[in-house]
Amino acid sequence: MSGRFFCAASIVIFGGTGDLASRKLIPALCRLHDAELLAHDFHIFVTGRADLSTEAFIEHLMQREAILFKKDKRFANGFAGLRSRIRYLRANPALPGEPEDFKNRLLAAEPMAAPARLFYLAVPPDSMKSFIRLIKPFSEENTDSRCPERILVEKPFGQNLKTAKELNQSLLEAFTENQILRIDHYLGKEAVQNILFMRFANTFFEPVWNNHYIDNVQISFSENIGIGGRAGYFDQTGILRDVVQNHLLQVLCMVAMESPLSHLPGDLHLEKNKVLKALRRYQPEEVASETIRAQYSAGEVDSNPVLGYLEENGVRPESKTETYAACRVFVDNWRWGGVPFYLQAGKRLERNVTEIVINFKPLPHSIFKDFTGKIEPNRLYIRIQPNEGIILKVNSKPPGMNLQVSDVGLKFSYESEFGDYRPDAYERLLLDALNGDSALFLSNSEIEESWKFIDPIIEAWQSDNQPMHTYKAGSNGPEEANKLLARHGHRWRPSII
Ligand code: BG6
Numbered sequence: 001m002s003g004r005f006f007c008a009a010s011i012v013i014f015g016g017t018g019d020l021a022s023r024k025l026i027p028a029l030c031r032l033h034d035a036e037l038l039a040h041d042f043h044i045f046v047t048g049r050a051d052l053s054t055e056a057f058i059e060h061l062m063q064r065e066a067i068l069f070k071k072d073k074r075f076a077n078g079f080a081g082l083r084s085r086i087r088y089l090r091a092n093p094a095l096p097g098e099p100e101d102f103k104n105r106l107l108a109a110e111p112m113a114a115p116a117r118l119f120y121l122a123v124p125p126d127s128m129k130s131f132i133r134l135i136k137p138f139s140e141e142n143t144d145s146r147c148p149e150r151i152l153v154e155k156p157f158g159q160n161l162k163t164a165k166e167l168n169q170s171l172l173e174a175f176t177e178n179q180i181l182r183i184d185h186y187l188g189k190e191a192v193q194n195i196l197f198m199r200f201a202n203t204f205f206e207p208v209w210n211n212h213y214i215d216n217v218q219i220s221f222s223e224n225i226g227i228g229g230r231a232g233y234f235d236q237t238g239i240l241r242d243v244v245q246n247h248l249l250q251v252l253c254m255v256a257m258e259s260p261l262s263h264l265p266g267d268l269h270l271e272k273n274k275v276l277k278a279l280r281r282y283q284p285e286e287v288a289s290e291t292i293r294a295q296y297s298a299g300e301v302d303s304n305p306v307l308g309y310l311e312e313n314g315v316r317p318e319s320k321t322e323t324y325a326a327c328r329v330f331v332d333n334w335r336w337g338g339v340p341f342y343l344q345a346g347k348r349l350e351r352n353v354t355e356i357v358i359n360f361k362p363l364p365h366s367i368f369k370d371f372t373g374k375i376e377p378n379r380l381y382i383r384i385q386p387n388e389g390i391i392l393k394v395n396s397k398p399p400g401m402n403l404q405v406s407d408v409g410l411k412f413s414y415e416s417e418f419g420d421y422r423p424d425a426y427e428r429l430l431l432d433a434l435n436g437d438s439a440l441f442l443s444n445s446e447i448e449e450s451w452k453f454i455d456p457i458i459e460a461w462q463s464d465n466q467p468m469h470t471y472k473a474g475s476n477g478p479e480e481a482n483k484l485l486a487r488h489g490h491r492w493r494p495s496i497i
Contacts, residue, residue, distance in 0.1 A: 008118040008150060008434040009039045010110065014091060014131050015122035016046030017057070019229075020154065022064050024185075025120065026086075028426035030078030037431055044082065045106060047091035057088035093130035103137055118433055122154040124233065125163070129170045136174035152181040152433050155246050156237065157442075160458070161451035168444050181433050182442040186247040188425030188432075190414065191388040193440070195254040195356075196263070198382070198390065206259075208360070210335045215377065216490050217255060218357040219248055221345040224301050224474070225352075227323070231314025238321040238458075240293070243345040245454045249276065250442070251384070252341055255356060256331050269443040276449035280330040287460035290329075292469060292480045293322035296348040299473030306348065306473045320461075320468055323347045326481040327457070328488070340488060344481060348473040354384040357493045373405040381495045388422065389413040391495060 011029065013021050026046070032038050046057060062069060069076055087109050091102050119135050121128055132151075139149045151171065158164025171180050186192050199205050208214070221243055227234040234242065253272035260267035282290055298308040309315060309323050324346035331341065358380040366375055379393040391409040398406050414422060432440055460466060469478040476492075485491050 008116050008436075009041065009112075010043040010045060011118045011120055011430075011434070012045040012047065012106065012135075013120045013122060014047050014134075015120075015124075015154070016088070017048035017050070017052075017060070018122060020122045021046065022061050023068070024424070024426045025122065025430070026061065026079075027065070027068060027072065027075040028424055028430050030076075030082055031072075031074040031423070031427055032078070032431055033082045034074045034078035038434070041111065042082070042085065043111065044086045045089055045109065046086060047089045047102075049090065049092040049094075051090050052088050054086065054088040058083065058086065091131070091134060093127070093134050099134050099137060102134055117149050119149065119151045120154070120433075121151065125156055125159060125167070128153070128167055132170050132174050139175050139179065148179050149175070150179050150181060150433065150436065151175050152183055152441075154183055156241060157182055157246075157447050158451065159237070159241065160455050161448060164447055164451050168447075177444075178438075180444075181438055182444065182447060183429055183433075184246045184250050184442055185425040185429060186250055186384075187440040187442075188427075188429040189384055190422050190428075191382065191384040192251060192254060193428075195251075195382065200259050211337055211339045213360055214339055215359045215361045216339060217252075217341045218359065218492060219251055219255070219341065219343050219355075220357075220492070220494065221248060221354045222349040222351050222477075223347050224349060226296070226306060226309070226348045226473070227312055227315070231312055234323075235315050235319055235321050238325075239323055239345050239347060240325045240454060240457060244325055244327075244343060245450050248343050248345055249279075249450045249453070250446075251356065252329070252331075252343070253446075255358075256336055256341070258335070263439060265437070265439040265441075268439055269446065273443060273445050273449060274333075275331055276446055276453065278331045278333045278336075279449070279453045280332050281453060282456050282460070284456065284460045284463075287457055288466045290484075291327040291457055291461075291466070292325065292478060292484055293461055293466060294324040294346075294469035294471050294478040294480070295319075295321070296323050296346075296473040297470045299348070299475060301348060301350075301474040308470075308473065309348075320464075322461070322468065324349075324469075324471060324477050324481075326477070326484055328484060329453075340490070342485060342490070342492070344477065344492070346471075346477050349471075350474055350476055351494075352386065353494070355495055356382040356384070357495070358382070359490075359493060368403075368405050371403045371405045375405055376407045379493060383495065387413065387415070389415075 013025055015021060029044060089105055089109060092098055117138065121131055123131055158167050199209065253275045256275045257271040260271045295309040299306060310317055310319060326344040329341045329343060360378040362377045363375060368375060375395050381391040383389050390412045393407045393409055395405050395407050398404050429440060469480045471478040
């Protein structure tokens with residue numbers, strides 16, 4: 001998707017002392033440097049509200065990421081090369097005179113005159129606007145349309161349609177649309193990108209990729225981790241906004257969209273947007289029967305006892321924030337009319353897995369009635385993580401004299417096919433952002449359409465006509481999620497790899 005055209009010669013990370021910067025962004029930049037994919041004089045400016053020296057920041061980073069550093073050679077090698085080009089700068093929009101002051105300090109720290117910069121906003125949603133004001137002067141000054149400043153905005157993009165629109169408005173006051181990159185890191189995952197290749201670089205999936213052959217589609221995101229140190233953010237957000245509004249709806253778009261005219265940004269955005277527009281919006285009275293929300297109670301994960309959500313440090317004791325959500329969704333268009341898409345996402349579940357299951361329709365007629373074993377409808381598993389791969393479940397005859405039928409898997413595994421190298425999603429997306437390739441980023445319209453689908457659910461939940469179910473930490477989620485499918489003659493079909 002990206003050529004090796006180096007445009008941005010530096011990155012300025014706001015929220016640079018946070019988790020995302022130290023766990024994902026800086027390691028990803030180091031790996032890109034190790035792979036010689038960054039400009040030879042590339043600089044990283046990390047900013048935070050506190051007054052810190054660069055040495056203190058580097059020390060802090062290395063302590064915090066000591067384990068990752070030890071086991072990830074590409075990170076360590078890249079870091080050795082980039083270390084002298086990482087600088088820490090204070091950026092605190094609350095201080096009087098900070099915009100001017102910050103600008104002067106950044107200019108003074110840069111090695112050359114006004115290189116094009118990539119600004120990365122990895123700050124909490126309520127402070128986004130103040131940081132946009134801080135960097136507005138840079139965008140106004142750079143008039144080089146071949147190599148403009150760019151701004152990359154981390155999710156969550158607003159908390160609902162209204163705040164997303166406000167955020168977009170402030171971005172557009174400082175930047176033009178083609179300078180803005182709205183990230184959803186799921187689009188940078190190899191197995192998510194591959195959905196496009198699987199569907200549109202092969203001939204045999206598309207003829208059956210519709211409501212004539214597909215019975216239902218399941219998209220599941222399951223994590224065994226809890227909320228870690230992110231209670232402040234998560235308790236205000238919930239899993240529906242944290243994961244479903246963005247990651248799962250984007251994955252759904254990749255599964256459901258029509259063939260784009262090309263893989264170029266405008267064509268991809270257009271087709272994803274059509275899917276989001278076709279998502280059936282729930283009426284308030286439908287939310288109770290079509291969605292499930294739940295919180296985890298105390299339980300065990302990997303044989304270790306863990307707290308329930310309401311006991312977690314930083315969570316309000318009366319919190320009504322969901323840690324699990326499931327819903328039955330319809331894409332109301334010609335291709336998908338009548339096919340339910342079941343989405344589920346949860347924290348503190350038994351497994352750590354994200355996958356798509358395409359459940360095909362049952363046979364119209366079986367000639368194997370006197371055989372033992374059951375003819376299962378075909379299923380296609382697309383495993384996004386871990387053990388990325390694709391498995392097609394097909395019925396076949398086990399060898400032997402018995403009249404028997406059983407389903408087996410035709411398997412493609414990334415690891416056996418390509419070895420264990422898979423760039424992290426942030427590597428792909430940072431490189432694309434530096435090169436100005438926006439294909440794997442979101443258009444504003446996609447974000448707004450996603451909120452139009454999510455907002456009515458949250459509004460109905462908040463008006464409290466839907467119960468908050470519970471599930472034991474370490475389990476498969478609330479029983480009600482099984483009932484949601486069972487009511488329509490379906491069941492969750494997780495893969496067993
Ligand atoms: C983030 C969410 O966007 O995605 C987190 O805020 C979640 O809550 C994470 O844990 C999952 O990302 P990944 O790449 O680990 O699947």
